[in-house]
Amino acid sequence: MTTLSGANQPDGKTQRPPRAVVGSQISMDEEMFGAAFDGRVISRFLSYVRPYRGRIYVALAAVLVFTGAQLTIPLIIRYAIDEAIVSDRASEALLMIAIAVFAAVITVNYAANYIQDRVVGLVGEQVIFDLRRAMFAHLQHVALSFMDKTEIGRMMSRLQGDVNALQEFLENSITAIGDLVLLVGIIVIMLTLNFELGLLTLSVVPTLLIVRLIWLPRARVAFRRARETNSITNGALAEGIHAVRTVQGMGRERVNFELYDDKASENLAAHLRSAKYAQAMVPVVDTLTGAAMGVVVIVGGTLVLDSALDIGVMIAFLFYVQRFFDPIRSLTIQYSVMQRAMASGQRIFEVLEVPLAISDKPDAVEPDHIDGDITFRDVTFGYTKNQPILKNVSFSVNHGETVALVGPTGSGKTSITALLHRFYDVWDGSVSIDGRDVRDYAKVSLGHHIAMVLQDPFLFTGTIFENICYRTAGATREDVERAAKVVGAHDFIMRLRDGYETVLEQQGRNLSLGQRQLLSFARALVADAKILVLDEATANIDSYTERQIQTALSRLLKGRTGIVIAHRLATIRGADRIIVLQQGRIVETGTHDALVAKNGLYARLYALNYASFDDIPDELLRDALAGPANT
Amino acid sequence: MARSNATAKEGPNTAGLASHLDVYLGRSTAADQRHSADTAVLLRIIRLALRYRVRVALAVAATVAAAFFQLMIPPLLGAAVDNALGLLRDGSVGATDARAALIQAALLLLGASILRGAFTLIHNYNGEAIGHLLAYDLRLAFYDKLQSLSFSFHDRVHTGELITRGMLDLDGVRMFVNTGLLRLVLLANLIGIGAYLLLSTDLILGLLSLSFVPFVAWRSSTARLRLRTLWLALQQKMAGLGQIMDENLTGIRVVRAFGAEPYEIEKYDAAADEAMTIARERIKTRVSSTTIMTYAYFVAMGLVLWVGGLRVLEGTMTVGTLTVFLTFITILQAPVRQLGLLVNAIARASTCGSRLFAVLDLQPAIDDHDSAGPLDLTDGAVRFENVSFAYAGEGAPPVLHDVSFEVHRGKSLGIVGPPGSGKSTIANLLPRYYDPSGGRITIDGQDIREVTVASLRQAVRVVQQDPFLFTASLENNIAYGDPWADYGMIQDAASVAQIDGFVDLLPDGYGTLVGERGVSLSGGQKQRVAIARATMLRSAVLIFDDSTAAIDAETEQRIRESLKAHMEDAATIIISHRLGALRHADEIVFLEAGRIVERGSHDVLIAEGGRYAALFALQSRGNDEESPAKGAAE
Structure with missing residues (x-):
């Protein structure tokens, strides 16, 4: 194998590969x-x-x-x-x-x-x-x-x-x-x-207006094109920088350079054209100014010669003529x-x-303390009219209890957590905390009593300390460190150059997913809410970090009401109770052992032997949902 | 503000694809060291602009001509006034002659105006054109340079920083020609020739007419520099504000989840207030300088009117001459005020230029050896011999220690280890994205540093964990490494990577636009595109760098089956933290803190009962009886 493919471009430099492009072909500008x-x-x-x-x-x-x-x-x-x-x-x-x-x-x-x-x-x-x-x-x-x-x-x-x-x-x-x-x-x-002189001098104005009206739409097209090619060329540059590792890995440097040259050349041509238009009005205005001065000199001068006009008026006219075109422009x-x-x-x-x-009721309450009992009663809800995601869902969670929500994509798990936080209002039924409908709470209060850990652990630009405190004003360095220790993030934070003062660039992209997850746990812990909602990350995390996260999770849930959208078997099995959802309805609830014994949907999913329910291939999942296997 | 974290290395530059553009012309030499760095940068820009000799000559000539015809206008007006007036007074010349003289003056005025306009057009157009031509050259050189700089450079320098250099700094250099240089020529001519004419006519009055020039020039330049500082500060504050808004919108679910809206608004207000303070400061600075300049200009006009009026009363000067002085002031007003722009353009060009040239002058850390020939593939054997590596930067801890292994064509090596153990580094060393700091890597006995980079990278293909998707159709993304590929080849590659089923479900199939502005793909789908990309090309060495991490085990298994044919022709290295992906490898090495701590086949390693065996136990369900979740916490 002495010949390698990838170098099979035909000769002839000017020809561009049919499948190669750089940058986006669409202009970003909205209607201007x-x-x-x-x-x-x-x-x-x-x-x-x-x-x-x-x-x-x-x-x-x-x-x-x-x-x-x-x-x-x-x-x-x-x-x-x-x-x-x-x-x-x-x-x-x-x-x-x-x-x-x-x-x-x-x-x-x-x-x-x-x-x-x-x-x-x-x-x-x-x-x-x-x-x-x-x-x-x-x-x-x-x-x-x-x-x-x-x-x-x-x-x-x-x-x-x-x-x-x-x-x-x-x-x-x-x-x-x-x-x-x-x-x-x-x-x-x-x-x-001087009416006569004034009228004659002003006679040049219509010419300017006409020329400008002809010029304007054309010039605008040229200017616009120049702007567009600019944004396209710069877009291609940005892509080239972002993708440099792929470009070098695939050996696309030469092809991309030629394609970029095409874009830069178009950009150059568009700018030269736009420069032409930008300058085209200069000689017109200058010529008309010259003509107006000429009129003043001949007509005004003659009037002065005939003693019909004061010389000062003529000079004043010369001044006005020079100022005249500025306001028009x-x-x-x-x-x-x-x-x-x-x-x-x-x-x-x-x-x-x-x-x-959604806005607060005028008499919305803001209790300082809640116990954290949750009740869903006959809840029906959806995002699009006539397409309910949840249908008559009822369940309750006692304070201190952890419930795992399990079910295939689209079964309504995320909607349940969104309703609890009142991101949306139910269509029918009610969601209540400590026996009080969530619609009677002030939204800010819900934010205080419910901490959420989202699937994608979003971090803000700022120090690690700031990210862990986030909105919990008055959290001290001790609080933050304690939280970080509890979730097991303290060690890696201390290994960073500036410890807790390390600035996270670009929303924490310099940390691994697992590390970001741990920070978002610490954030939830500092918020110290009675109810914790956790949407477990589906993305694959290496086994080492996975173990850390499981430990952190169990500590985080201690003494709180927990609703966990769970994907990992370890998490699911650790819950006090499992609620299995399918197409917006609760199909099973119970402990892991009880559900396995029951031999229903959960047992079938479990039997597939995957460490995470998200790993289950579509076909197997389809079979499992369809019903018990014929064995 | 020349923050150059991209500093030039010593040594000659390899100009690469853009060599014909010759932007390295006038790269700072020993002779330049005598000038300050700023002057050197400006001289270099001028030298680059001088490559368009004809246009430069035309622009300069037109600038001088435009100034000349501009200066013709005041004397013509003065003569016209005297003609209209003087003849009326003493009647020494016939009225007909006076009328003829007026017509002649009018025609000359018209002619001078037309020519002034025409030459201004030539001057400005060519000035702009030179700038854009220069920008085009620099753009290509910059792009080429970025493509050739090694990973270590791109690790170090933020992408946003590079984009800024390629956009804003490039603009700063471009505008120097017209707004800086040519305007300087124009102004020098206007003031120089004008001053000569006026001072030779009447010294005192001439000085009075010009009196506002130094004040305005000084005021406008200092204000410009101050405004520039404020502008840069404002940009920075606005960027901070933009970031707050952007993150707020991106992270809106976190904001809502924590009920942090008031906190976010507070954060916004604090940043907005800071920006506002600078914005206000900027307006105040601008307003106080522009208005005082106008005032100075009118004061000069008043003084000319006063002293000139006295002269006319004394009979030592005609009204026409007074008109010449007054109109001359009018002509000078605009260009003198623009002096600030000129100073700004020069200051901007020298900072922008130095930042741009700093990148252009960099020599890629990884480049062909002088005597490098193409890689000669025979047995397709890869060897790591006591390879050590540490990332650039002082005190950076070593990532690999004395790593040695061999892989042959048709065989595979699995690499496993905890995060940060150096697995990916091995993947990056083979195609020379980085060079090892100790030991050597050979392919068929040739040190990879002794062969051309292009031939090496053609032979070694790395499938990355987080591949980049271009905003293009799916098929063109798959064909990224082989843009001449036909449809059939793309379909084949897609089926090897097990993505064909997904593509068939898309409304536009292979023509579906993906990437940043197209359909977004999941992590697993992206990884399958990357695998398809790699299988489009035949490679002697195939490296999968955790490239199935987001793909489910079942699909991964099928991909492995269909890849078999490809792997027979290549030496394969599989890096993964999921053991299912590499347990079938001919040899497996366990990496810990940059060292190989265990090696052998799956069965051997399991039998040894070491770290590998422990990890295997952890990952299989059988051993998963005691739950690590709730209740298990210490």
Whole structure:
């Protein structure tokens, strides 16, 4: 075997392998532009601005003063030249007056400018932080079923990207008002100073508007394409970094490099095209400015020659002409900003309008202490209408007792734990703790008295200490260490470089699954709740850690009411009682020995001889569920 | 802020696939040591940009021309004003001539404006283009480099950090050309030529017109640097806030389970407040600097109007000349204010550039020996000879001690041991993902460090425990190592890996999109894809690194059966903590703390009654009478 496959690419470098791609082919961007004006979005948005309306009025006033000052400056220059410098009554005293007025106006201009920018900037920032917090806080209380359906990445882009689009909108709208006033002001002043000259000078404006209207949609396509290719190329880079071990293992370096080159080349072409569009307006604006100056020089100059116009007016015109195109430009930009903001606003308010599924009763109780007796009475429940997951389920668990829930996937085990914690409300029947319906407890109180250990032991970025305390405010270092010792996590924690102060990166990916499991046990222990709900991990854990976890579990359950969704035989056998579920109904309950003797579903599953019920292959499982084997 | 945890090693660089791109041009040499590190980085960027000579020449020429035509406008306006006014006063020239002069001035103004616009376009377009071309070169070089750097590098440097370098730092370098360099040329020309014109016309008035330039330049640069610091700080805070939100949403079940919503909101508020403080600080800094700059500009204008007005009153200056000064100030306003951007672009380029070049200049720790030839396979015998290994980093404890074993074609070796005993390290040493720190590894008598990496990795295939699924169709994921494969080959591989049954149930079958943005597969399904991937390729050495851990025992058994044909042609190493997966191996070694403590066949090891036998007892049900759960606790 001297030839190895994998190198069987045909010759010819330019040909790409048919099955090879790098990165995702789909662009991540959500719809960027909406209608430029959406009354509903605006009015909802305004409700977030309203608390700051006093400051908004101040900013508006400042904008108007600022714009007024901007408009006045060329007029003062005009006055200085016409009255104080070239007229027959010209004198140094008049010039001094003009300069004094000039100084006053630019100082006012400065103050107004300062107030406007500062107030608008700060309020904009504040509103955006308010909005983001409102979304975040809202998401804490929306129905879990909504969160189940929602992609986290999408939600994050709303919390970050969409919110920023609104900030841009808010800041720009105030300055846009200034721009509009400036534009109207310049037109009015020019027409007032000399109607004929004003009209002729303004005649260039329609050309600019037409060119810009033709340019805008095309340019937008080019800009968008550039953005898309950017995100695609960067996505491919990110993939290349994440997958580097697989790439090297499979020897895909050369192929991937060529494919990445394709993407980078597309990106380059798109950017060159977009740069062309971005610059295309420059000569147009410059040419039109030149034409407008030309009109002022010829027409204005002739009028001055004929003594029909003061020279100062002509100079003032030259100043206005140079300022003229700025507001037009910013206003067209503002149009795109508004479209983006409306699309973003819609997405944000969609989130804020997701109803809160479950809220506390007004007289909800928050007992300091509970015993931990649990009763399910005739509970029927499902996630989709007419498709109940649990059907008339009744059972009770006495305080201090541990019950194992056993059954195939989809039999309703997880739903039982979710209902106990009131993540959802029952359709029919009732769930009660210490004889009181869970709907009569405050949700926070349920959180305090029920500790949950989930299948995937989720850890937060932060130190190990913080993760073990989690929400238990006031837990001391001793409490945390004691808990860690009880569950057997103390030793490995101490072996880490910073012990309990070790920072977990990327949600604890630097720890093994078993270790993360032990930390989540410690977290539940510190929370010291009377009821413990445990969804045992199905993932395969090596036998060493497995043993540690079993020991930790038995210590954790001591003195508490335990409901365990169990997968491992060792766990199941350790329980005081086993409840066997099938298709949303309880089919058997009893101790391990009793159930084995009974020779029902549990006995059949047990007879298959797998250390974990999850290891049972589908076919065998199907047979076991179907009924007793014919022996 | 040059946090470079990726520092360059000494020695020449192997440019790899991107060698034709020549981004190593101007890599810092001894001569550069005289410059500060920043200057060296900037010079290197310039040298890279100079590879596009024609565009650079065009851009610079256009920049100078644009400045020239821009500066023509104030004198033309001044002449027009004097024409309209002066002739009216003394009447020395005929009215017709004056009108003709006005038309001529207007046409010149139009011409100068058109040319200014055209040259600005050429300047900006080429500036941007050079930046993007440069970015393209660097992008490819960066990608190539990351693909060739060894596992030890990727272990050490966080993926997020590398992505940042490849995105943001690359942008920082790209923007240097247009926003930094060319703008500097433009500004130097505008101020230089303009100052010459104005100062030679009227020294005092010229100085007054330019008076705002130094103040604004200083103010805008210092503000920019401060804003940049604040921006970086804000980014960091926002990233922290983003992380809190992200983890909250990902871990929402934990949050709800613990009733920790108020705590989470508190945590959010604390982070948001910190970000808000910096955001406010940033706005205040920005506003106070921009507004004071505008003020300075108007003050200069007022001074020119005042002193110039006095000159005109005295009769030593015409209104036209005064207009020249006033319009000149207007022209300078925008570019001078942008000086801050320029300073920012330069500062950013030098930090970004140094971070990017630090990666590009790295030499892969694992690379072909100078005289390396392809691996020559004969008997397919793998030998570990007293191999020791410790991961890079000071004081890192050794992971393997003096490990020796042999596997031959058609035979298999099982490796078992507690977590952290060094099992996976063996899998990583054979394809040279890492090099041993002691001893040697040979295949058919050749030290694997003496053959080319490509030929070695073609011969040695590792099936990982946690394989990466690409966002692509299932079939293309299976064919990852052989992208020319036809459909039949893929189906065969899928059936060997026992995933064909699952694929048939999918609505789009083999065309189903999987990976991050497609259908998500369970751990066991992923592992079966990885096995299928490996069986697409014929390998001389096959290593299963706990690659059936999430697959049920029954299926695993069937996979083992169907893999038999493949294993006959290869030396196979099976690493597992589940003994069922490796009990049939020809030899089994028990690894503990990096040492082989037991070895032999399953039967021999059971008979010995050592650690292996104990583990076997633990894993079989027969010995499971006393329950370790509740009640058994001490």
